[in-house]
Amino acid sequence: MSLSIAPYKHRKLTIPFLIIIILIGTYLLVQTFNSGLGIIAPANKYLLKQTSQLNSSFVRRAILVFYPTNQEAHYLSEIRWLYRSWIEMMKYESKNWRTDLIIYTERYSLSFQQLGCIVNEIRKNETEPPRCRIFLYLRISNRKINSVTNHQTIFVDTNKKELFNVNIPRSTLLYRHLSTYGYIDSVNIIAEGYPTFKYYDFILKTDIDVFITKQFAKFIPFVHSGLLVGRGGYSSDFNNRRLARIARDMNWTHQGIPNIGSTWYGSPYIAQRIATLTLDAMLHLYNNEFARAEREQKLGTLLWPDWHYGVLSMYGTHLAVNHLLISEKLNVTKADQLLDQSTTNPDQFDLEKNNRLHLHCWHTEKKFSKFQFKLGQYNQIHPRTLLNDSSAQAYAMRMALESGLMSLEELGQRLRDISNSHPTTRQNDIGNNDYTPRLQQPLTSLILRGLLVFFPQSQEEEYLPELLWFYRSWLEMMQQEPFIWRTDLIIYTEKYTLPLQQLGCIYNRIRINKGELPQCRVFPYQTLDFRNGTDEIDKTNMYLYQQFDKNRSMSLMEYTKKYPYIDSINIIAECYPSFAMYDYILRTDIDVFLTKNFGHFVPHKDTLLVGKGGYSTVFSARRLTRIAKDMNWMYANITNIGSTWYGPPHIAQRIANFSLEAVLHLSMNEFTLPERQGRLGDVLWPEWHFGVLSMYGTHLAVNHLIVAENIHIGLATTLLDQNTDTKDLYDIEKNNHLHLHCWHTFEPFSKSLFKEGRYNHINPGTLMNDTSASGYAMRLALESRLMSFGGLRQALLTSKSLPNS
Numbered sequence: 001m002s003l004s005i006a007p008y009k010h011r012k013l014t015i016p017f018l019i020i021i022i023l024i025g026t027y028l029l030v031q032t033f034n035s036g037l038g039i040i041a042p043a044n045k046y047l048l049k050q051t052s053q054l055n056s057s058f059v060r061r062a063i064l065v066f067y068p069t070n071q072e073a074h075y076l077s078e079i080r081w082l083y084r085s086w087i088e089m090m091k092y093e094s095k096n097w098r099t100d101l102i103i104y105t106e107r108y109s110l111s112f113q114q115l116g117c118i119v120n121e122i123r124k125n126e127t128e129p130p131r132c133r134i135f136l137y138l139r140i141s142n143r144k145i146n147s148v149t150n151h152q153t154i155f156v157d158t159n160k161k162e163l164f165n166v167n168i169p170r171s172t173l174l175y176r177h178l179s180t181y182g183y184i185d186s187v188n189i190i191a192e193g194y195p196t197f198k199y200y201d202f203i204l205k206t207d208i209d210v211f212i213t214k215q216f217a218k219f220i221p222f223v224h225s226g227l228l229v230g231r232g233g234y235s236s237d238f239n240n241r242r243l244a245r246i247a248r249d250m251n252w253t254h255q256g257i258p259n260i261g262s263t264w265y266g267s268p269y270i271a272q273r274i275a276t277l278t279l280d281a282m283l284h285l286y287n288n289e290f291a292r293a294e295r296e297q298k299l300g301t302l303l304w305p306d307w308h309y310g311v312l313s314m315y316g317t318h319l320a321v322n323h324l325l326i327s328e329k330l331n332v333t334k335a336d337q338l339l340d341q342s343t344t345n346p347d348q349f350d351l352e353k354n355n356r357l358h359l360h361c362w363h364t365e366k367k368f369s370k371f372q373f374k375l376g377q378y379n380q381i382h383p384r385t386l387l388n389d390s391s392a393q394a395y396a397m398r399m400a401l402e403s404g405l406m407s408l409e410e411l412g413q414r415l416r417d418i419s420n421s422h423p424t425t426r427q428n429d430i431g432n433n434d435y436t437p438r439l440q441q442p443l444t445s446l447i448l449r450g451l452l453v454f455f456p457q458s459q460e461e462e463y464l465p466e467l468l469w470f471y472r473s474w475l476e477m478m479q480q481e482p483f484i485w486r487t488d489l490i491i492y493t494e495k496y497t498l499p500l501q502q503l504g505c506i507y508n509r510i511r512i513n514k515g516e517l518p519q520c521r522v523f524p525y526q527t528l529d530f531r532n533g534t535d536e537i538d539k540t541n542m543y544l545y546q547q548f549d550k551n552r553s554m555s556l557m558e559y560t561k562k563y564p565y566i567d568s569i570n571i572i573a574e575c576y577p578s579f580a581m582y583d584y585i586l587r588t589d590i591d592v593f594l595t596k597n598f599g600h601f602v603p604h605k606d607t608l609l610v611g612k613g614g615y616s617t618v619f620s621a622r623r624l625t626r627i628a629k630d631m632n633w634m635y636a637n638i639t640n641i642g643s644t645w646y647g648p649p650h651i652a653q654r655i656a657n658f659s660l661e662a663v664l665h666l667s668m669n670e671f672t673l674p675e676r677q678g679r680l681g682d683v684l685w686p687e688w689h690f691g692v693l694s695m696y697g698t699h700l701a702v703n704h705l706i707v708a709e710n711i712h713i714g715l716a717t718t719l720l721d722q723n724t725d726t727k728d729l730y731d732i733e734k735n736n737h738l739h740l741h742c743w744h745t746f747e748p749f750s751k752s753l754f755k756e757g758r759y760n761h762i763n764p765g766t767l768m769n770d771t772s773a774s775g776y777a778m779r780l781a782l783e784s785r786l787m788s789f790g791g792l793r794q795a796l797l798t799s800k801s802l803p804n805s
Helices: 008-036 069-090 110-114 158-163 168-178 184-192 237-249 268-288 309-327 370-374 392-405 408-420 457-478 498-502 550-559 566-574 618-630 649-669 690-708 751-755 773-786 789-797
Strands: 047-049 059-066 097-105 132-136 202-205 210-212 219-221 226-231 260-266 331-334 358-360 448-454 486-493 520-524 584-587 592-594 607-612 641-647 712-715 739-741
Touching: 059 069, 059 184, 069 097, 069 210, 069 370, 069 392, 069 408, 110 408, 168 184, 168 268, 184 268, 184 309, 202 268, 210 392, 219 226, 226 268, 226 358, 237 268, 237 309, 260 268, 260 309, 260 358, 268 309, 268 331, 309 331, 358 392, 448 457, 448 566, 457 486, 457 592, 457 751, 457 773, 457 789, 498 789, 550 649, 566 649, 566 690, 584 649, 592 773, 607 649, 607 739, 618 649, 618 690, 641 649, 641 690, 641 739, 649 690, 739 773
Parallel strands: 059 097, 059 202, 097 132, 226 331, 448 486, 448 584, 486 520, 607 712
Antiparallel strands: 047 219, 202 260, 210 358, 226 260, 584 641, 592 739, 607 641
């Protein structure tokens, strides 16, 4: 088609039109970047209200507090009114939502037992009733250091070390310098307690002198990967300038946001990230910005509000948030009209019209004052007289008075009544047809994704072509991906070989922020067939992000030594710390291609999509049903579950752990020694075949977890693991195929024929307009062979670069 020039009179209209389009595009781009940079905006804009659709979703939330058991006489009244307001809020919450109260404290006291709190139990699934959960935590001031061994006592219960991720050098510094600072533990529980709350969609990190309002029942942060921060009262011109200077001294960035509150509501990951940097900032401030007299609090409030040691944790949070807003582009929003609201406001309509989610007892003698309450000054007020008073002042007063009049057992019974009203199972999920996969396109949200593969370095010659075409398809997909999304390629392998280095893959480095450009990341992984019972691999610095279950590892070595696919499951079970920070992961083999559609879609809510399997027969389905009964496992009657999983990391890891347990059971009880040693070949295929042991294990795991833990599964049989030999030009686009898998075939595209060089005569340029699965796979595979490692690496470096940058 020849190029034609429009007449001048048409161009007069065209030029202004183009200018308008450019301006609109620029505005949208700026808005996108602003959201990625965490620019502070009106807080109500960042709330998502309950709707019928949201009500039907399972939302998991947790309220996190530190409770000083040794000061129970002083603080028990506060925990009582927080508990009472939590129960009141849940009356208005969707029956499918779950909000737990999590208390970190040193002792499972009689008071908590009477309140019905359970101890050291992580939430099992999304339909478990709301609980008060106690996690035994040793506060900083009690972490004594043995003067002889220099060993620090860190845990209340050494049998539950997995509940806390403790940075031992930092714990030692905190004890030496900040053990007398009263509020250090409120931050440290978030830094160390991540394993106890990472399962939740949203957490509320708060103090205990607070009240949860009815509005909290109706709203969640609009951005799943964002965090709302409450209202602080520490800022002055002097300390704003001083904190900006301190940030420069620390080589930290500083956004200049003042008065960041102590209450945070949003993503567990972001909260933990802020808490970690807050502790670092507090240590710096202690060592460099406060004189000894200030640290020993001999000055009282003499320097308040300009510079006061009593709000050290607020200064630390200020530095951490202002740094992370820029350096890691975290989505943090100042919600100073929603959180940390006053308990003294007498306006009858304020809570409702302004969506106040959370009230905080500020230092005041006005009603409601926590000081006056503890002195008994409100004892003459009957809470029933306040039922029709909807002001913040009256709500706080009523909750506090009722909590004091009710016994702890009565409060615990109120929780049980609430729990009994919540469904504990999802009744409509049994049967293949009910697992329709649902996708969403959050194109303006900053999404983190990881592509996880095991690469057998010992067979590099055979598998490198597959890795190269997968790498090439990753680059192709990112051209269609929203600019603010980040998708990393994560490779677990034995050695950091020269090809991986030439591809630009970085070694043993986890993603630490959302703004970092997409990376190919290589993590060292010791395959099961090369382990032995005496290896102390979990104590070496090389395997920082691998969690070894030594007993299971030894059993897998014994019973699956000849099974080549076990490591593809085991990397998901053992290497969770290396991918826990992603919103979604794709666990896949390497003989695959990502399509352009993968650049647009993520699973809906908390659903994990599983691909297309091909192992099921009537015989194997019946046998697996019987095996599930033998194992005392549940069974949802789902068949042909594929090897590719796409969804939340915690669900993938849960499935992987159960899959390995099932694999061991099958190996020990359902396969003979000749079968395990591969002597029978495929003589029993497709009825019962050791070659698909991992598929059988995943089958049992998924079927059990659907019923036992109510995990959300989508059978993505038309989205994942699609054939590479389809010739339909419109198939990928019209059916939203996200991922192509090389099945055993000799039709093009065939991985076997590709490796034999049968397609070498084809010029990939001739396939540019062939949009079929066959043409797409062929083109990318041929391009990956023709491109140098350096060329692929350069394409990665420019994949998310701004134009003309």
